[in-house]
Amino acid sequence: MSVEIRDVGVDLDGSEIVRGVSLTVAEGEWVTVIGPNGAGKSTLLRAVGGLVRFRGTIELFGRSSAVLSRRDRARLVAMVTQDPVVPPGMVVLDYVLLGRTPYIRPLGRESAADLAAVDQALSRLDLTRFAARRLESLSGGERQRVFLARALAQGATLLLLDEPTTALDIGHQQEVLELVDQLRRDGPLTVLATMHDLSIAGEFADRMVLLSGGRVAAAGTPREVLTEQLLARHYGARVRVVDGDFGPLVVPVRSA
Template structure:
Protein backbone atom coordinates (compact mmCIF):
# COMPACT_ATOMS: atom_id res chain seq x y z
CA UNK A 1 0.00 0.00 0.00
CA UNK A 2 1.38 3.38 -0.98
CA UNK A 3 0.40 7.01 -0.57
CA UNK A 4 0.13 9.35 2.39
CA UNK A 5 -1.24 8.21 5.73
CA UNK A 6 -1.01 11.73 7.15
CA UNK A 7 -0.99 15.08 5.40
CA UNK A 8 -0.81 18.31 7.38
CA UNK A 9 -0.73 21.65 5.59
CA UNK A 10 -0.08 25.00 7.27
CA UNK A 11 -1.30 23.85 10.68
CA UNK A 12 -1.75 26.77 13.05
CA UNK A 13 -2.84 26.31 16.65
CA UNK A 14 -3.28 28.89 19.38
CA UNK A 15 -3.96 27.97 23.00
CA UNK A 16 -4.89 30.68 25.44
CA UNK A 17 -4.10 33.31 22.84
CA UNK A 18 -0.53 32.04 22.47
CA UNK A 19 0.64 30.52 19.16
CA UNK A 20 1.73 26.91 19.66
CA UNK A 21 2.05 25.83 16.03
CA UNK A 22 2.71 28.52 13.44
CA UNK A 23 2.32 26.93 10.03
CA UNK A 24 3.43 23.27 10.17
CA UNK A 25 3.57 21.04 7.08
CA UNK A 26 3.96 17.29 7.55
CA UNK A 27 3.54 14.20 5.37
CA UNK A 28 3.82 10.62 6.63
CA UNK A 29 3.77 7.85 4.03
CA UNK A 30 1.78 4.66 4.57
CA UNK A 31 3.98 2.22 6.51
CA UNK A 32 6.50 4.87 7.53
CA UNK A 33 7.74 5.65 11.04
CA UNK A 34 8.18 9.39 11.61
CA UNK A 35 9.24 10.77 14.97
CA UNK A 36 8.80 14.41 15.96
CA UNK A 37 11.52 15.83 18.18
CA UNK A 38 12.16 19.26 19.60
CA UNK A 39 12.75 21.15 22.85
CA UNK A 40 10.10 21.49 25.54
CA UNK A 41 7.24 23.70 24.40
CA UNK A 42 7.95 23.20 20.70
CA UNK A 43 4.42 21.91 20.04
CA UNK A 44 5.09 18.17 19.58
CA UNK A 45 2.13 16.88 21.60
CA UNK A 46 -0.12 19.56 20.11
CA UNK A 47 0.76 18.35 16.62
CA UNK A 48 -0.16 14.76 17.54
CA UNK A 49 -3.44 15.89 19.08
CA UNK A 50 -4.35 17.73 15.90
CA UNK A 51 -3.53 14.71 13.75
CA UNK A 52 -5.64 12.53 16.06
CA UNK A 53 -8.61 14.87 15.74
CA UNK A 54 -8.46 16.06 19.35
CA UNK A 55 -7.90 19.69 18.32
CA UNK A 56 -9.92 21.66 15.83
CA UNK A 57 -7.87 21.95 12.65
CA UNK A 58 -10.41 22.35 9.84
CA UNK A 59 -9.20 21.70 6.35
CA UNK A 60 -5.51 21.17 7.11
CA UNK A 61 -5.27 17.54 8.31
CA UNK A 62 -6.03 14.53 6.09
CA UNK A 63 -5.78 10.85 7.00
CA UNK A 64 -5.32 8.35 4.16
CA UNK A 65 -6.57 10.95 1.68
CA UNK A 66 -9.69 11.97 3.62
CA UNK A 67 -9.94 15.36 5.38
CA UNK A 68 -10.24 14.67 9.08
CA UNK A 69 -13.24 16.99 9.30
CA UNK A 70 -15.10 14.57 7.01
CA UNK A 71 -14.61 11.63 9.39
CA UNK A 72 -17.17 10.95 12.09
CA UNK A 73 -15.64 10.24 15.49
CA UNK A 74 -16.34 6.50 15.30
CA UNK A 75 -14.92 6.29 11.77
CA UNK A 76 -11.83 8.22 12.81
CA UNK A 77 -11.28 5.81 15.71
CA UNK A 78 -11.16 2.93 13.23
CA UNK A 79 -8.34 4.66 11.35
CA UNK A 80 -6.16 6.26 14.04
CA UNK A 81 -5.27 5.13 17.57
CA UNK A 82 -3.42 7.25 20.10
CA UNK A 83 -1.23 6.18 23.01
CA UNK A 84 -0.99 9.24 25.25
CA UNK A 85 1.89 9.98 27.61
CA UNK A 86 -0.15 9.12 30.70
CA UNK A 87 -3.42 7.41 29.75
CA UNK A 88 -6.23 7.68 32.28
CA UNK A 89 -6.97 4.24 33.71
CA UNK A 90 -10.21 3.71 35.67
CA UNK A 91 -9.50 2.38 39.16
CA UNK A 92 -9.73 -1.38 39.50
CA UNK A 93 -9.97 -2.03 35.76
CA UNK A 94 -8.60 -5.31 34.49
CA UNK A 95 -6.29 -5.66 31.52
CA UNK A 96 -9.00 -7.40 29.49
CA UNK A 97 -11.60 -4.72 30.15
CA UNK A 98 -9.15 -1.92 29.37
CA UNK A 99 -8.09 -3.43 26.05
CA UNK A 100 -11.74 -4.09 25.24
CA UNK A 101 -12.27 -0.31 25.32
CA UNK A 102 -10.40 -0.29 22.01
CA UNK A 103 -13.40 -2.03 20.42
CA UNK A 104 -15.75 0.85 21.32
CA UNK A 105 -15.88 2.17 17.71
CA UNK A 106 -17.42 -1.15 16.63
CA UNK A 107 -19.97 -1.60 19.43
CA UNK A 108 -23.44 -0.09 18.77
CA UNK A 109 -24.67 2.58 21.20
CA UNK A 110 -26.15 0.87 24.27
CA UNK A 111 -24.91 -2.45 22.84
CA UNK A 112 -22.46 -5.00 24.16
CA UNK A 113 -19.27 -6.39 22.75
CA UNK A 114 -19.70 -9.24 20.29
CA UNK A 115 -17.85 -12.53 20.03
CA UNK A 116 -15.86 -10.94 17.20
CA UNK A 117 -14.82 -8.07 19.50
CA UNK A 118 -13.67 -10.50 22.20
CA UNK A 119 -11.81 -12.56 19.60
CA UNK A 120 -10.02 -9.44 18.34
CA UNK A 121 -8.98 -8.52 21.89
CA UNK A 122 -7.74 -12.02 22.69
CA UNK A 123 -5.75 -12.06 19.46
CA UNK A 124 -4.02 -8.80 20.40
CA UNK A 125 -3.36 -9.95 23.97
CA UNK A 126 -1.82 -13.14 22.62
CA UNK A 127 0.28 -11.23 20.07
CA UNK A 128 1.65 -8.95 22.82
CA UNK A 129 2.24 -11.84 25.24
CA UNK A 130 -0.39 -10.53 27.68
CA UNK A 131 -2.82 -13.44 27.91
CA UNK A 132 -1.59 -14.36 31.39
CA UNK A 133 -2.41 -10.81 32.56
CA UNK A 134 -5.99 -10.55 31.26
CA UNK A 135 -7.61 -10.68 34.72
CA UNK A 136 -4.95 -8.65 36.47
CA UNK A 137 -5.67 -5.08 37.52
CA UNK A 138 -3.73 -2.69 35.33
CA UNK A 139 -2.40 -0.85 38.39
CA UNK A 140 -0.54 -3.98 39.54
CA UNK A 141 1.59 -4.29 36.39
CA UNK A 142 5.13 -3.05 35.83
CA UNK A 143 5.82 -0.04 33.63
CA UNK A 144 6.76 -2.12 30.61
CA UNK A 145 3.73 -4.39 31.03
CA UNK A 146 1.40 -1.40 31.29
CA UNK A 147 2.91 0.13 28.16
CA UNK A 148 2.20 -3.11 26.29
CA UNK A 149 -1.41 -2.95 27.52
CA UNK A 150 -1.75 0.65 26.28
CA UNK A 151 -0.48 -0.51 22.90
CA UNK A 152 -2.86 -3.46 22.99
CA UNK A 153 -5.87 -1.17 23.41
CA UNK A 154 -4.68 0.91 20.44
CA UNK A 155 -4.14 -2.20 18.30
CA UNK A 156 -7.53 -3.62 19.30
CA UNK A 157 -9.08 -0.63 17.54
CA UNK A 158 -7.90 -2.11 14.27
CA UNK A 159 -6.43 1.28 13.38
CA UNK A 160 -3.68 1.46 10.78
CA UNK A 161 -2.16 4.71 12.10
CA UNK A 162 -0.55 4.74 15.56
CA UNK A 163 0.12 8.05 17.30
CA UNK A 164 2.60 7.55 20.14
CA UNK A 165 3.19 10.53 22.43
CA UNK A 166 6.42 9.93 24.37
CA UNK A 167 5.71 6.17 24.53
CA UNK A 168 8.81 5.36 26.60
CA UNK A 169 9.22 8.45 28.79
CA UNK A 170 8.44 6.59 32.03
CA UNK A 171 10.32 3.39 31.19
CA UNK A 172 13.80 2.16 31.98
CA UNK A 173 16.13 1.40 29.10
CA UNK A 174 15.23 -2.29 28.95
CA UNK A 175 11.50 -1.63 28.77
CA UNK A 176 12.11 1.18 26.25
CA UNK A 177 13.75 -1.26 23.88
CA UNK A 178 11.10 -3.92 24.50
CA UNK A 179 8.23 -1.58 23.61
CA UNK A 180 9.87 0.06 20.59
CA UNK A 181 11.03 -3.25 19.11
CA UNK A 182 7.47 -4.51 19.49
CA UNK A 183 6.04 -1.46 17.71
CA UNK A 184 8.53 -1.85 14.87
CA UNK A 185 7.79 -5.57 14.48
CA UNK A 186 4.05 -4.89 14.35
CA UNK A 187 4.57 -2.06 11.90
CA UNK A 188 6.49 -4.26 9.50
CA UNK A 189 4.24 -7.29 9.91
CA UNK A 190 0.91 -5.47 9.58
CA UNK A 191 1.72 -2.40 7.50
CA UNK A 192 1.07 0.07 10.31
CA UNK A 193 2.08 3.71 10.11
CA UNK A 194 3.69 5.29 13.17
CA UNK A 195 3.86 8.98 14.10
CA UNK A 196 5.58 9.47 17.45
CA UNK A 197 7.10 12.13 19.67
CA UNK A 198 10.23 11.47 21.71
CA UNK A 199 12.66 13.28 23.97
CA UNK A 200 15.45 10.68 23.77
CA UNK A 201 17.21 11.68 20.56
CA UNK A 202 19.36 8.57 20.24
CA UNK A 203 16.33 6.31 20.58
CA UNK A 204 14.42 8.48 18.09
CA UNK A 205 17.22 8.11 15.57
CA UNK A 206 17.48 4.37 16.06
CA UNK A 207 13.87 3.59 15.15
CA UNK A 208 12.46 6.32 12.90
CA UNK A 209 12.68 6.38 9.13
CA UNK A 210 12.52 10.16 9.29
CA UNK A 211 12.73 12.81 12.00
CA UNK A 212 10.91 16.14 12.12
CA UNK A 213 12.50 18.78 14.35
CA UNK A 214 10.01 21.29 15.73
CA UNK A 215 11.19 24.54 17.24
CA UNK A 216 9.12 27.62 18.10
CA UNK A 217 6.06 26.03 16.55
CA UNK A 218 7.65 25.49 13.14
CA UNK A 219 9.48 22.71 11.31
CA UNK A 220 13.16 23.57 11.70
CA UNK A 221 14.47 20.44 9.94
CA UNK A 222 13.12 17.20 8.50
CA UNK A 223 14.72 14.18 6.91
CA UNK A 224 16.61 10.97 7.73
CA UNK A 225 18.08 10.88 11.25
CA UNK A 226 21.60 11.49 9.89
CA UNK A 227 20.46 14.83 8.45
CA UNK A 228 18.54 16.04 11.50
CA UNK A 229 20.66 14.82 14.40
CA UNK A 230 23.65 17.08 13.82
CA UNK A 231 25.72 18.95 16.37
CA UNK A 232 24.89 22.25 14.67
CA UNK A 233 21.10 21.78 14.67
CA UNK A 234 20.95 20.42 18.22
CA UNK A 235 23.17 23.21 19.50
CA UNK A 236 21.00 25.84 17.83
CA UNK A 237 17.57 24.54 18.81
CA UNK A 238 18.23 22.72 22.10
CA UNK A 239 21.13 24.90 23.28
CA UNK A 240 22.86 21.62 23.97
CA UNK A 241 26.48 20.55 23.90
CA UNK A 242 26.56 17.14 22.24
CA UNK A 243 28.74 14.83 20.25
CA UNK A 244 27.28 12.70 17.45
CA UNK A 245 28.49 9.10 17.17
CA UNK A 246 27.39 6.99 14.21
CA UNK A 247 25.65 3.81 15.39
CA UNK A 248 24.52 0.71 13.52
CA UNK A 249 20.97 2.02 12.98
CA UNK A 250 21.29 5.78 13.37
CA UNK A 251 23.25 8.61 14.96
CA UNK A 252 23.78 8.42 18.72
CA UNK A 253 23.60 11.71 20.61
CA UNK A 254 26.06 11.93 23.50
CA UNK A 255 25.75 14.93 25.86
CA UNK A 256 29.07 16.52 26.78
CA UNK A 257 29.93 19.17 29.34
CA UNK A 258 30.59 22.68 28.04
CA UNK A 259 34.24 23.64 28.01
Protein backbone atom coordinates in the same frame (compact mmCIF):
# COMPACT_ATOMS: atom_id res chain seq x y z
CA MET B 1 -0.09 9.02 2.00
CA SER B 2 -1.34 7.88 5.41
CA VAL B 3 -1.01 11.40 6.85
CA GLU B 4 -0.76 14.70 5.02
CA ILE B 5 -0.47 17.86 7.13
CA ARG B 6 -0.53 21.19 5.32
CA ASP B 7 0.03 24.59 6.93
CA VAL B 8 -1.43 23.49 10.28
CA GLY B 9 -1.63 25.91 13.20
CA VAL B 10 -2.99 25.42 16.72
CA ASP B 11 -3.85 28.05 19.32
CA LEU B 12 -4.20 27.13 22.98
CA ASP B 13 -5.25 29.60 25.69
CA GLY B 14 -4.63 32.49 23.34
CA SER B 15 -1.11 31.42 22.37
CA GLU B 16 -0.03 30.03 19.00
CA ILE B 17 1.57 26.68 19.82
CA VAL B 18 1.89 25.21 16.31
CA ARG B 19 2.62 27.50 13.35
CA GLY B 20 2.26 26.60 9.70
CA VAL B 21 3.47 23.00 10.03
CA SER B 22 3.49 20.77 6.95
CA LEU B 23 4.63 17.16 6.83
CA THR B 24 3.68 13.80 5.36
CA VAL B 25 3.81 10.22 6.57
CA ALA B 26 3.73 7.46 3.97
CA GLU B 27 1.88 4.21 4.53
CA GLY B 28 3.98 1.88 6.69
CA GLU B 29 6.47 4.62 7.57
CA TRP B 30 7.68 5.62 11.05
CA VAL B 31 8.10 9.37 11.45
CA THR B 32 9.21 10.83 14.78
CA VAL B 33 8.74 14.47 15.76
CA ILE B 34 11.42 15.86 18.06
CA GLY B 35 12.11 19.26 19.56
CA PRO B 36 12.78 21.07 22.85
CA ASN B 37 10.14 21.39 25.54
CA GLY B 38 7.30 23.63 24.39
CA ALA B 39 8.06 23.14 20.70
CA GLY B 40 4.51 21.96 19.98
CA LYS B 41 5.18 18.22 19.47
CA SER B 42 2.35 16.83 21.57
CA THR B 43 -0.06 19.53 20.38
CA LEU B 44 0.62 18.59 16.76
CA LEU B 45 -0.02 14.93 17.54
CA ARG B 46 -3.27 15.82 19.31
CA ALA B 47 -4.36 17.78 16.25
CA VAL B 48 -3.80 14.73 14.06
CA GLY B 49 -5.77 12.68 16.59
CA GLY B 50 -8.67 15.12 16.47
CA LEU B 51 -8.27 16.19 20.10
CA VAL B 52 -7.68 19.90 19.51
CA ARG B 53 -8.97 22.45 16.98
CA PHE B 54 -6.55 23.46 14.25
CA ARG B 55 -6.18 25.65 11.19
CA GLY B 56 -5.01 24.27 7.89
CA THR B 57 -5.54 20.79 6.46
CA ILE B 58 -4.99 17.30 7.83
CA GLU B 59 -5.80 14.34 5.60
CA LEU B 60 -5.85 10.78 6.88
CA PHE B 61 -5.63 8.07 4.23
CA GLY B 62 -6.96 10.49 1.62
CA ARG B 63 -9.88 11.74 3.74
CA SER B 64 -10.12 15.19 5.27
CA SER B 65 -9.90 15.03 9.05
CA ALA B 66 -12.56 17.76 9.22
CA VAL B 67 -15.29 15.47 7.84
CA LEU B 68 -14.48 12.35 9.85
CA SER B 69 -16.90 11.39 12.62
CA ARG B 70 -15.41 10.38 15.96
CA ARG B 71 -16.27 6.75 15.27
CA ASP B 72 -14.75 6.78 11.76
CA ARG B 73 -11.60 8.48 13.05
CA ALA B 74 -11.22 5.87 15.79
CA ARG B 75 -11.29 3.14 13.17
CA LEU B 76 -8.37 4.79 11.39
CA VAL B 77 -6.30 6.28 14.22
CA ALA B 78 -5.21 4.97 17.62
CA MET B 79 -3.35 7.22 20.02
CA VAL B 80 -1.27 6.31 23.05
CA THR B 81 -0.79 9.41 25.19
CA GLN B 82 1.89 10.07 27.79
CA ASP B 83 -0.47 9.43 30.71
CA PRO B 84 -3.51 7.37 29.59
CA VAL B 85 -6.50 7.62 31.91
CA VAL B 86 -7.07 4.25 33.57
CA PRO B 87 -10.25 3.79 35.66
CA PRO B 88 -9.33 2.52 39.15
CA GLY B 89 -9.56 -1.23 39.53
CA MET B 90 -9.83 -1.94 35.80
CA VAL B 91 -8.35 -5.24 34.68
CA VAL B 92 -6.27 -5.68 31.55
CA LEU B 93 -8.93 -7.51 29.54
CA ASP B 94 -11.55 -4.82 30.11
CA TYR B 95 -9.11 -2.01 29.30
CA VAL B 96 -8.03 -3.59 26.00
CA LEU B 97 -11.70 -4.20 25.17
CA LEU B 98 -12.21 -0.42 25.25
CA GLY B 99 -10.32 -0.40 21.97
CA ARG B 100 -13.34 -2.04 20.34
CA THR B 101 -15.66 0.85 21.26
CA PRO B 102 -15.77 2.22 17.66
CA TYR B 103 -17.30 -1.08 16.53
CA ILE B 104 -19.91 -1.53 19.27
CA ARG B 105 -23.30 0.11 18.79
CA PRO B 106 -24.54 2.52 21.49
CA LEU B 107 -26.00 0.47 24.37
CA GLY B 108 -24.83 -2.65 22.56
CA ARG B 109 -22.52 -5.42 23.71
CA GLU B 110 -19.26 -6.66 22.34
CA SER B 111 -19.48 -9.34 19.66
CA ALA B 112 -17.51 -12.53 19.21
CA ALA B 113 -15.39 -10.65 16.67
CA ASP B 114 -14.61 -7.96 19.26
CA LEU B 115 -13.53 -10.56 21.83
CA ALA B 116 -11.44 -12.33 19.20
CA ALA B 117 -9.67 -9.05 18.34
CA VAL B 118 -8.88 -8.51 22.01
CA ASP B 119 -7.60 -12.07 22.44
CA GLN B 120 -5.37 -11.62 19.40
CA ALA B 121 -3.98 -8.32 20.69
CA LEU B 122 -3.24 -9.82 24.12
CA SER B 123 -1.54 -12.79 22.49
CA ARG B 124 0.60 -10.70 20.10
CA LEU B 125 1.88 -8.57 22.98
CA ASP B 126 2.38 -11.55 25.33
CA LEU B 127 -0.25 -10.28 27.76
CA THR B 128 -2.70 -13.19 27.89
CA ARG B 129 -1.47 -14.24 31.34
CA PHE B 130 -2.21 -10.74 32.64
CA ALA B 131 -5.81 -10.58 31.36
CA ALA B 132 -7.36 -10.72 34.83
CA ARG B 133 -4.76 -8.49 36.52
CA ARG B 134 -5.48 -4.91 37.53
CA LEU B 135 -3.48 -2.39 35.54
CA GLU B 136 -2.14 -0.69 38.66
CA SER B 137 -0.48 -3.97 39.68
CA LEU B 138 1.66 -4.11 36.54
CA SER B 139 5.13 -2.71 35.95
CA GLY B 140 5.64 0.35 33.76
CA GLY B 141 6.76 -1.72 30.80
CA GLU B 142 3.83 -4.12 31.17
CA ARG B 143 1.34 -1.25 31.35
CA GLN B 144 2.83 0.29 28.22
CA ARG B 145 2.28 -3.01 26.41
CA VAL B 146 -1.35 -2.98 27.60
CA PHE B 147 -1.82 0.54 26.17
CA LEU B 148 -0.43 -0.71 22.86
CA ALA B 149 -2.72 -3.75 23.02
CA ARG B 150 -5.75 -1.49 23.29
CA ALA B 151 -4.53 0.45 20.24
CA LEU B 152 -3.93 -2.79 18.37
CA ALA B 153 -7.39 -4.15 19.26
CA GLN B 154 -8.81 -0.91 17.88
CA GLY B 155 -7.84 -2.09 14.41
CA ALA B 156 -6.51 1.34 13.40
CA THR B 157 -3.78 1.54 10.77
CA LEU B 158 -2.25 4.80 12.06
CA LEU B 159 -0.63 4.70 15.50
CA LEU B 160 0.10 8.01 17.27
CA LEU B 161 2.63 7.65 20.09
CA ASP B 162 3.17 10.62 22.40
CA GLU B 163 6.42 10.03 24.31
CA PRO B 164 5.87 6.24 24.52
CA THR B 165 8.98 5.66 26.63
CA THR B 166 8.27 8.25 29.34
CA ALA B 167 9.19 6.94 32.82
CA LEU B 168 10.55 3.65 31.43
CA ASP B 169 14.06 2.39 32.11
CA ILE B 170 16.30 1.78 29.12
CA GLY B 171 15.49 -1.92 28.93
CA HIS B 172 11.74 -1.28 28.80
CA GLN B 173 12.28 1.58 26.33
CA GLN B 174 13.95 -0.83 23.93
CA GLU B 175 11.32 -3.51 24.55
CA VAL B 176 8.41 -1.19 23.79
CA LEU B 177 9.95 0.41 20.69
CA GLU B 178 11.10 -2.90 19.23
CA LEU B 179 7.58 -4.21 19.79
CA VAL B 180 6.07 -1.24 17.93
CA ASP B 181 8.59 -1.71 15.13
CA GLN B 182 7.68 -5.39 14.82
CA LEU B 183 3.96 -4.57 14.74
CA ARG B 184 4.67 -2.04 12.01
CA ARG B 185 6.65 -4.55 9.98
CA ASP B 186 3.88 -7.14 10.37
CA GLY B 187 1.57 -4.40 9.03
CA PRO B 188 -0.46 -2.70 8.04
CA LEU B 189 0.60 -0.02 10.53
CA THR B 190 1.96 3.52 10.16
CA VAL B 191 3.59 5.29 13.12
CA LEU B 192 3.77 9.00 13.97
CA ALA B 193 5.51 9.57 17.28
CA THR B 194 7.01 12.21 19.54
CA MET B 195 10.12 11.42 21.57
CA HIS B 196 12.61 13.13 23.86
CA ASP B 197 15.39 10.52 23.78
CA LEU B 198 17.16 11.48 20.57
CA SER B 199 19.45 8.46 20.28
CA ILE B 200 16.73 5.88 20.61
CA ALA B 201 14.42 7.97 18.40
CA GLY B 202 17.07 8.03 15.67
CA GLU B 203 17.44 4.26 15.75
CA PHE B 204 13.77 3.53 15.02
CA ALA B 205 12.48 6.38 12.85
CA ASP B 206 12.58 6.28 9.06
CA ARG B 207 12.35 10.08 9.03
CA MET B 208 12.41 12.81 11.67
CA VAL B 209 10.89 16.26 11.93
CA LEU B 210 12.44 18.83 14.25
CA LEU B 211 10.00 21.38 15.66
CA SER B 212 11.23 24.57 17.27
CA GLY B 213 8.96 27.39 18.37
CA GLY B 214 6.01 25.59 16.82
CA ARG B 215 7.57 25.51 13.35
CA VAL B 216 9.41 22.89 11.31
CA ALA B 217 13.11 23.66 11.69
CA ALA B 218 14.42 20.56 9.89
CA ALA B 219 13.13 17.37 8.32
CA GLY B 220 14.78 14.34 6.78
CA THR B 221 16.46 11.10 7.76
CA PRO B 222 17.77 10.80 11.33
CA ARG B 223 21.32 11.42 10.07
CA GLU B 224 20.17 14.61 8.34
CA VAL B 225 18.28 15.96 11.37
CA LEU B 226 20.38 14.79 14.32
CA THR B 227 23.43 16.97 13.70
CA GLU B 228 25.53 18.74 16.28
CA GLN B 229 24.80 22.11 14.66
CA LEU B 230 21.00 21.72 14.60
CA LEU B 231 20.84 20.36 18.16
CA ALA B 232 23.03 23.18 19.45
CA ARG B 233 20.90 25.79 17.70
CA HIS B 234 17.46 24.52 18.73
CA TYR B 235 18.11 22.72 22.03
CA GLY B 236 20.94 24.90 23.27
CA ALA B 237 22.82 21.67 23.93
CA ARG B 238 26.47 20.66 23.70
CA VAL B 239 26.47 17.19 22.15
CA ARG B 240 28.56 14.85 20.10
CA VAL B 241 26.79 12.83 17.39
CA VAL B 242 28.28 9.38 16.76
CA ASP B 243 27.23 7.18 13.87
CA GLY B 244 25.67 3.93 15.13
CA ASP B 245 24.60 0.72 13.46
CA PHE B 246 20.96 1.77 13.17
CA GLY B 247 21.20 5.56 13.34
CA PRO B 248 23.08 8.47 14.92
CA LEU B 249 23.74 8.37 18.66
CA VAL B 250 23.55 11.68 20.54
CA VAL B 251 25.92 12.00 23.48
CA PRO B 252 25.77 15.04 25.82
CA VAL B 253 29.13 16.74 26.34
CA ARG B 254 29.90 18.30 29.69
CA SER B 255 30.87 21.96 29.64
CA ALA B 256 34.44 22.70 30.68
